[in-house]
Amino acid sequence: MLARIAYELFWIGRYCARAEHTARVLDGVFRVNLQGRPDDPAGVNLSWESLLAMAGAKRSNGDSPPASGGTVIRQLTLDPSSPASVVACVTRARSGCHTVRDVISAEMWEALNTLHLELRDTDLAAALQAGPHSVYALIKERCALFWGLAEQTMLRDQARAFLDAGRQLEAADMVLRMLRVALPPEGGEEGERAAVHDGQAFALLHAVGGFQAFRRSSAAPPHVFPVATFLLFQHEYPHSIAASVAALHASLRAADPRSHDSAPVLRLRRLTADLEFRRGSVDASGLAALVSQIQGELELTDRDIATRYFAGADLRPHVLTA
């Protein structure tokens, strides 16, 4: 298939996944921050500054006051120019779908186009002010609809494989970013700082929608170490890094008739084995380093993908615009 089309599909997948994850996180953090300090060390707390860090956005320095909830919500929801904002992601995914209307199913196009129109025709700023949950619920539902329709109506061909690859890469990237923010930098800290991070681990579960899955799969209390290992290694949980990496690997193998010598496929195979290996050996002090190491691997995978499949053009704009 055309490199350009593969590229569009890959990015539709990425933008959809990003919009959905960002909506989940904002919804979760908004709810926990409305309330006071938890009674319990296992309570929930995740600051708005953490969200900015997660999105790689500019943050206030030590002198200026921390970003307020309203500011962060608007920035990460409405800003049309930021690749981190939900609305921008939906707009871009929709324009991608517009380009590849002949490849994806008509119903998928309609689902995303409807979401785009709904967001465009709603006074989103007012809706966010009145209660952001309704906005994020809409986005989560429409994204789920899009993926459900892909499953039901799209041919399982190369195009679908690139769409899925983008989705999985982005899902892994978002969860890794959240883990980076929530994990203690050096690991194994005691006292209050660790408790704060514990609260963040818990918030993290709410934010990725994995609280119930964690409860069902693990007898451990929702403290930082069990939560982080759950999000990293638990194959059965669809948003875990292990599951996303495995699915990404499978998608690229499906997309590439010569996958045996494909650099991104080989890299992912190694990463899958690495994750399996580290699952048994990693301890609390090594978590932060491991997360940032996986991030690095995925960044290289991303570049390998662009090199091999997208006509060798390194079109990533942060390189272009630099």
Next chain:
Amino acid sequence: MARMEPSGVMTGTCAEYEPYAESIDELFAGRGAARPHATALAGTLDRLGRLQLAATSRRREAIFMQQGITFEIPGADGGPSSERPFPLDLVPRIIPADEWTTIKRGLAQRIRALNAFVDDVYHAREIVREGIVPWPLVVSRSHFARAVHGVRPPGGIYCHVSGCDLVRDADGSWKVLEDNVRTPSGISYVLENRLAMTRLVPELFAGYRVRPVDHYPAVLLAALRHVAPSGSRTPTVVVWTPGPANSAYFEHAFLARQMGVELVEASDLVVRDDVCYMRTTEGLARVDAVYRRIDDAFIDPLEFRPDSLLGVPGLMRAYRAGTVAIANAIGTGVADDKAVYRYVPEMIRFYLGEEPILGNVETYLLDDPEQRAYVVSRIDSLVVKPTDESGGKGVFIGPKANEQEIQAQVELIEREPSRWIAQEVVQLSTVPSLVGNGELEPRHVDLRPFAVFGEDIRIVPGGLTRVALQRGSMIVNSSRGGGSKDTWVLQEDGAEPEPLRPTTQHELPTMRGLSQGDWHSQIQQQQQEQRRR
């Protein structure tokens, strides 16, 4: 800012709010005059306005129906029951931090005493020998369980979960109206109510630091694990429900889901050689702790009601053998009987050597001829309750009764005096509530805080505030048309929100910005720029 004024006089919705004269209102001191801890809320309510509040209220009902946060209303005269969205009034009830501290300490004290009483009743009976509680009264209680005589559950804990009903009298003092140490329900509504409030009316939280409630399932799970006799294995905990037809099934499923444990029915459990198991796809799996939401009488047909189809034959043997923990313990019903209630302040003095922090409502025992005569003489100003019922069933309210009802009640009392108690009427406090058109009117409320007794007694801040939806009514039971409110316990450091920046003290990691893919626009832009040159 409105909340800086000590008690601002409002215009709009709240300005016309008129508390009742005969009871205290928790949010307003007088007509249109919000109490200091309610001024921010009153300001927001006014700003939202009547129409929006009414519209949000209707939206909430639809959402609760969709999410299945409902309860069954039994049909009239045995007709089919109907499903209703659990009623939640959008105006929260606010409890300042210092008041909550008193309630919390008072409840913990009371639960310790009740727990000691249960232990005593089935073992040494010291309180009886001291002549404080009469033994005939204890054994005549319908929930007294001979079958557990001499059985001491792990840690000596009987009342693992309790939900005492508190009321605020006209003088503003908190009193205990009822003790519930069997299977109190309502905690799921506390959590769901809070979630709904943060989603539907987040503006109301502005200016408050409300203590969260959503750690309750974690606290409950830890307590159940604490009492499970599992040795070094990670204990297996289950929630036992009578089944989907039960009116509280929503809550049973909610707790099982939130704790991540199995929700079992009787047919899932089996006892072999005095050990309790559940039937799984991989064969029998050992069960260490059962959080049961089913009455004593139905637990084990071999020991209690032989006609019970809901029970597990042999479970009592396993319980006596100490291989499985049951929460709440069997036989705790003797402590929440309404006739035994009268003795709780004495229990606190006897077992703990302390003065009760929370008082009782004045109660008369009707099998005492003198008290009975006194009660009958002023029955039109008293409340009469059956001792062994819950959910507001069979309650007689003197001031609201007509001549015929009074006569009928007197006959019931004379026929079976030990089945009844009488209490002074409490002028329940009120909280402003939304009525049909979005206006605020006072409605009477009570409070059911939930306590969990594991390694320690933990009480979730707040609890279920039940509200009588009819003007002037004091019947708050949801099965009889009562509603609920979100209950806000404020943080100790006052209502002023502190800037929340738990992580900014230490450096957050810096990550590259999110990348973006724009094949078309990027290439076009490049080309256009090249052409311009």
